[in-house]
Amino acid sequence: MEPKSMEAASVVLSQRCLARLPEVLRQAATRCSRLYVAVHPELPLQSTLDSIYARASEHAPQLDVRVMLKSALPHGVSPLRAEDGSLPPRVCLGGTFDRLHNGHKVLLSRAALISSEAIVCGVTDGDMIIKKTLWEMIEPVERRMRAVEEFVKDVTDVSCLLYPITDPFGPSITMADLNAIVVSDETYKGGQAVNSKRAERGMSELVIEKIGLIEADDTLLKETKLSSSSRRKEALGTLLKPVNTQTRFRPYTIGLTGGIASGKTKVAEDLRSMGYTVLDCDKIAHGTYAAGSDLVKQIAVAFPSVVNEKEEVDRRALGNIVFNDTAKRLQLNALVWPAVLRAVQTELEKMPSDSVVFVEAAALVEAGWPKDLHETWTVFCARAEELRRVQQRDKLDEQQAEARVSSQISNRERLAASNVAICSDWEREVTREQVKKAVELLEKRRK
Ligand SMILES: CC(C)(COP(=O)(O)OP(=O)(O)OC[C@H]1O[C@@H](n2cnc3c(N)ncnc32)[C@H](O)[C@@H]1O)[C@@H](O)C(=O)NCCC(=O)NCCS
Numbered sequence: 001m002e003p004k005s006m007e008a009a010s011v012v013l014s015q016r017c018l019a020r021l022p023e024v025l026r027q028a029a030t031r032c033s034r035l036y037v038a039v040h041p042e043l044p045l046q047s048t049l050d051s052i053y054a055r056a057s058e059h060a061p062q063l064d065v066r067v068m069l070k071s072a073l074p075h076g077v078s079p080l081r082a083e084d085g086s087l088p089p090r091v092c093l094g095g096t097f098d099r100l101h102n103g104h105k106v107l108l109s110r111a112a113l114i115s116s117e118a119i120v121c122g123v124t125d126g127d128m129i130i131k132k133t134l135w136e137m138i139e140p141v142e143r144r145m146r147a148v149e150e151f152v153k154d155v156t157d158v159s160c161l162l163y164p165i166t167d168p169f170g171p172s173i174t175m176a177d178l179n180a181i182v183v184s185d186e187t188y189k190g191g192q193a194v195n196s197k198r199a200e201r202g203m204s205e206l207v208i209e210k211i212g213l214i215e216a217d218d219t220l221l222k223e224t225k226l227s228s229s230s231r232r233k234e235a236l237g238t239l240l241k242p243v244n245t246q247t248r249f250r251p252y253t254i255g256l257t258g259g260i261a262s263g264k265t266k267v268a269e270d271l272r273s274m275g276y277t278v279l280d281c282d283k284i285a286h287g288t289y290a291a292g293s294d295l296v297k298q299i300a301v302a303f304p305s306v307v308n309e310k311e312e313v314d315r316r317a318l319g320n321i322v323f324n325d326t327a328k329r330l331q332l333n334a335l336v337w338p339a340v341l342r343a344v345q346t347e348l349e350k351m352p353s354d355s356v357v358f359v360e361a362a363a364l365v366e367a368g369w370p371k372d373l374h375e376t377w378t379v380f381c382a383r384a385e386e387l388r389r390v391q392q393r394d395k396l397d398e399q400q401a402e403a404r405v406s407s408q409i410s411n412r413e414r415l416a417a418s419n420v421a422i423c424s425d426w427e428r429e430v431t432r433e434q435v436k437k438a439v440e441l442l443e444k445r446r447k
Pocket residue numbers: 092093094095096097098102103104106107120121122124167168169170171172181182183184185186187190191194211212213214215225226227228
């Protein structure tokens with residue numbers, strides 16, 4: 001996002017300026033990153049806030065809009081009241097809440113509006129997230145929980161109790177003192193399932209409060225609602241975390257990595273066609289095995305049986321040893337990776353110091369290189385696609401492909417160490433578009 005002249009700004013929305021809301025939002029988006037909206041008491045808060053978030057998604061999708069509820073109660077809202085007239089003290093809801101969007105904000109706001117005491121919020125993790133599109137890019141649960149907590153604190157005085165959940169129910173079926181659950185059109189059945197479970201356990205039935213879905217259009221993902229998956233897709237090619245300014249490497253060096261058959265080589269081809277130098281660590285690694293090299297001398301000490309009197313390594317014999325013994329593989333890696341890194345540095349020293357050079361290496365994250373590089377870019381595809389490609393390309397059966405893929409670190413681990421993510425799940429052209437976007441943003445931040 002472009003830096004804005006103001007971090008946050010606020011407006012009061014009255015009946016008079018309601019019709020100009022789209023314009024207000026568009027204007028705000030050019031001037032600030034976050035807009036607080038206070039709804040004038042003459043307007044009904046609940047329906048007005050639903051409409052503000054929907055308009056914001058349509059007219060200012062990048063603007064972080066926050067409709068204030070704090071000073072708003074009571075406020076023309078038709079609150080959900082128990083028979084004695086009190087508001088439900090505790091309202092629950094659940095979600096993944098990745099890259100908090102306006103649909104989430106409506107859901108959380110509704111919970112806050114109908115609760116007098118606390119919102120109980122389950123945030124999914126573990127098996128609950130792994131079937132989602134681009135799930136590898138879902139932010140860590142702690143971060144998602146913090147974002148929910150921060151939003152609720154920002155807009156309301158109601159407190160928010162957060163729980164990581166690994167099933168669809170979480171605290172909704174263990175906390176007896178809950179009164180209502182907030183769901184959307186698509187998760188209404190989930191609310192009913194909560195009530196069935198509570199009934200089985202002899203617990204009180206929750207009032208189910210339902211919000212409508214905020215719509216959006218994502219042709220690639222075939223989504224018709226505003227969704228976190230679309231936000232993850234939009235994040236491909238962008239900077240996911242700050243670059244490393246602590247490195248002494250020159251020139252500007254970017255690691256390019258990814259699992260087996262992830263599409264690294266294709267991305268490297270794209271980068272070369274755009275005029276960048278891409279060093280291939282496979283080739284560099286071959287060079288470090290030259291007869292009599294420092295690396296071979298070290299291998300002769302650690303694995304004497306694979307080095308002959310001419311100081312040549314029998315790579316096949318070495319492969320047989322290390323691919324059957326994890327400890328030996330780690331021992332060899334500890335010798336080879338630093339040697340390759342030194343050889344990479346020697347190559348880098350030959351490059352103009354103001355250039356950008358990519359270094360393609362499959363085990364870059366495992367080798368701990370991201371701390372030495374300015375940036376790390378990861379190419380990945382969904383596990384099922386990875387297995388399919390490995391079977392097809394390397395003529396392996398399902399089990400062999402599974403073994404190959406499982407022997408590597410996961411895409412989630414790679415992405416956690418990366419600044420930029422590129423996904424090759426779709427057509428080649430879609431991958432290329434992401435590379436183009438990543439390069440444009442790279443050149444912008446290098447200026
Ligand atoms: C199993 C659950 C928790 C998983 O959450 P999910 O992965 O769908 O989370 P996600 O972050 O995508 O969405 C969170 C909530 O926001 C709603 N939402 C998502 N997008 C939009 C949108 N564009 N407009 C409006 N609401 C939206 C979802 O329908 C959901 O209710 C949830 O879907 C569910 O079934 N909820 C009902 C039961 C429940 O709340 N259980 C936990 C109680 S602690």
